[in-house]
Amino acid sequence: MESNQALLAIAETLLQQKIAPFAAVIDNDPEALRSALQELGNASLLGLRIPQHWGGAEVDGITFRFFQEIVARCSGALAFLQAQHQSAGSLLARSENEALKQQYLPYMNSGQALxxxxxxxxxxxxxxxxxxxxxxxxxxxxxxxxxxxxxxxxxxxxxxxxxxxxxxxxxxxxxxxxxxxxxxxxxxxxxxxxxxxxxxxxxxxxxxxxxxxxxxxxxxPLAAIAKSDRLNVLHHSFFALGCARAGLDILERTYQQKQLGFIQTACEALAQELAACRQAIFTATTEGNHSPSNLFATNLQLRAWAIELAVRCAHAAIAASSGAANSNQHPAQRIYREALVYTVSGQTAAVMEATLARLTFSTRLTQI
Ligand SMILES: Cc1cc2nc3c(=O)[nH]c(=O)nc-3n(C[C@H](O)[C@H](O)[C@H](O)COP(=O)(O)OP(=O)(O)OC[C@H]3O[C@@H](n4cnc5c(N)ncnc54)[C@H](O)[C@@H]3O)c2cc1C
Known part of the structure; x- marks a missing residue:
């Protein structure tokens, strides 16, 4: 898996230092969210899929997925908002309307045009x-x-x-x-x-x-959306992976405070599962570039796994945080609510079916 490490390092530092500590207020306050988005624009991170000759960063697909995951780990609201703008940039870059491209593309990476x-x-x-x-x-x-x-x-x-x-x-x-x-x-x-x-x-x-x-x-053609949904079924998974990681970040911090061994045990087990799920999704994304369509069934299951894992990691963070997690301001509750959004965003009938099948399967396991 090759990626643009320098860009990702800049993004990660910015997100960890300037965004993650304010995730609760960014979730609630449109002004704080707008400022957070502008931080990404100031670092030229809002046109990642736009070609360089149009002023974008033109990163490869894997770098872009790493980026989506890191943003989701730090702030769900920012991850969701910037994703809409990045998608608009990709679509516009493929347009044949040169005048419209000239009007918007050169200003999108910096966030001057949103x-x-x-x-x-x-x-x-x-x-x-x-x-x-x-x-x-x-x-x-x-x-x-x-x-x-x-x-x-x-x-x-x-x-x-x-x-x-x-x-x-x-x-x-x-x-x-x-x-x-x-x-x-x-x-x-x-x-x-x-x-x-x-x-x-x-x-x-x-x-x-x-x-x-x-x-x-x-x-x-209208049929193009169904084709794109099949090809890109894993794209939304990276938000769920980032959300799962955010849940584990809380679990780790809670262990540091409470020093209860079983919190650490749970954290390690979930971290291991997240690593496996993540590896499978990144591998499938890389392979998908070469043989996209026949991997659809497997990719659907991976998407459902990421969704379910995000909810479980967030729920584990809530359980370990005890009653305090009921406060609206508690990060575990916010991440649980973000997992709810990732469960349905970009949902197709096939994704809904895979999600429910996975949840039903877990229930059956519990009953045994
Ligand atoms: C907070 C939030 C913000 C969002 N922002 C945006 C945004 O900015 N831009 C954007 O484009 N989208 C946005 N979405 C949409 C998001 O991607 C959708 O949640 C997702 O596509 C599911 O759509 P839906 O909930 O409207 O469900 P539906 O479209 O009603 O259904 C989901 C799937 O089930 C299938 N289905 C539904 N009913 C039937 C039926 N009777 N028979 C057979 N199949 C059926 C549909 O064909 C579809 O594939 C947002 C969603 C949320 C929750």
């Missing part, structure tokens, strides 16, 4: 957002059920399904606004979530919104 995404609804049938071709572009109607980054990102890339089973991806403002043509974007208030409330996750309503051709990022 962009969200809204694609998850493409997995629903029928899609809640539809588009039709009109003179000069497309008209969008419907609701984007999840868009993260309200109040922080200036724009987001929304995906809308066309009558011919193609999908148009376009750049839209991330605020309630009205067009002269009568079109409107209406953002809800931020959702009150169990975790990562600071991320400003909203639903966005499109009413006859005119997406001009100049704002179109790409048009591709």
């Amino acid at each position: 962009v969200g995404i809204s694609f998850a609804h493409l997995r629903r049938t029928p899609s809640p957002i539809k588009a039709i071709a009109v003179p000069g572009g497309y008209q969008l109607n419907g609701q984007a059920p999840w868009v993260t980054g309200a109040g922080c990102f200036q724009t987001f890339i929304v995906a809308a399904v066309l009558p011919n089973e193609q999908v148009v991806y376009g750049m839209v403002p991330f605020q309630s606004t009205r067009q002269e043509t009568g079109g409107a974007i209406v953002c809800s208030d931020p959702m009150q979530l169990a975790a990562m409330t600071s991320t400003g996750t909203v639903t966005v309503e499109f009413q006859d919104w005119l997406l001009s051709a100049a704002q179109v990022v790409q048009v591709e």
Whole structure:
């Protein structure tokens, strides 16, 4: 596994020193989260998948996964928010709309331009957002059920399904606004979530919104999302791995305070399992570059393992922290809540099935 060690070392130092100690406030306070995101921008870490000639860091896939894992270990809210922007950067970098690329890409690595995404609804049938071709572009109607980054990102890339089973991806403002043509974007208030409330996750309503051709990022078949879900099934696992590690960090600290041998025993056993799960996922990710599709079944199981392990490590941190873990401010509780988000983010029907199968299997083992 090769990676860009220098960049990762810079990222890790920054995250451990400037982000991890403030994870509780970053989870809750949008201003603190925005500052944390800007710390990443100041270190040129917000355009990791953007080519260098567009001002990005252009790191390889493995380096990017290590990075996602380290951020998730230090702050779930920051990991989740920056992931949306990094995805927008990758997508825009693949666009053929050179003018739009020129407008955004050179400013994304530093965080001068901050962009969200809204694609998850493409997995629903029928899609809640539809588009039709009109003179000069497309008209969008419907609701984007999840868009993260309200109040922080200036724009987001929304995906809308066309009558011919193609999908148009376009750049839209991330605020309630009205067009002269009568079109409107209406953002809800931020959702009150169990975790990562600071991320400003909203639903966005499109009413006859005119997406001009100049704002179109790409048009591709609807089937592409299912193909990408199969190829990239492991991508969300790295957040779960970082979250599991964060749970173990607490377990280790609790052992230092309480000096109870069984906490150390539990910590060592979980750390060993995490190392095995992590190794399997990184190996599969490296191999996946060469033979992507036939590994799908195994990769699904690895994703489910990472999800379940994140929840178990967080739960172990809670058990070892005793009653104090019930305080909203306790890190063990925050990490448990973050594990809840990673259980469902980027979920497909196949991932849901694998997650439930793994949980059912554990239950059966307990009964024996
Ligand atoms: C806090 C938070 C923030 C988020 N932010 C963003 C964001 O910024 N951008 C973004 O794009 N996404 C975002 N998401 C979406 C996230 O990735 C989704 O949680 C995930 O894709 C699951 O979507 P869903 O919960 O809407 O479930 P659904 O889409 O309803 O279902 C999940 C899977 O089950 C399948 N399914 C559901 N019902 C049926 C059925 N009746 N028959 C067959 N199959 C079915 C769906 O096809 C899909 O594959 C966010 C989610 C959360 C929780």
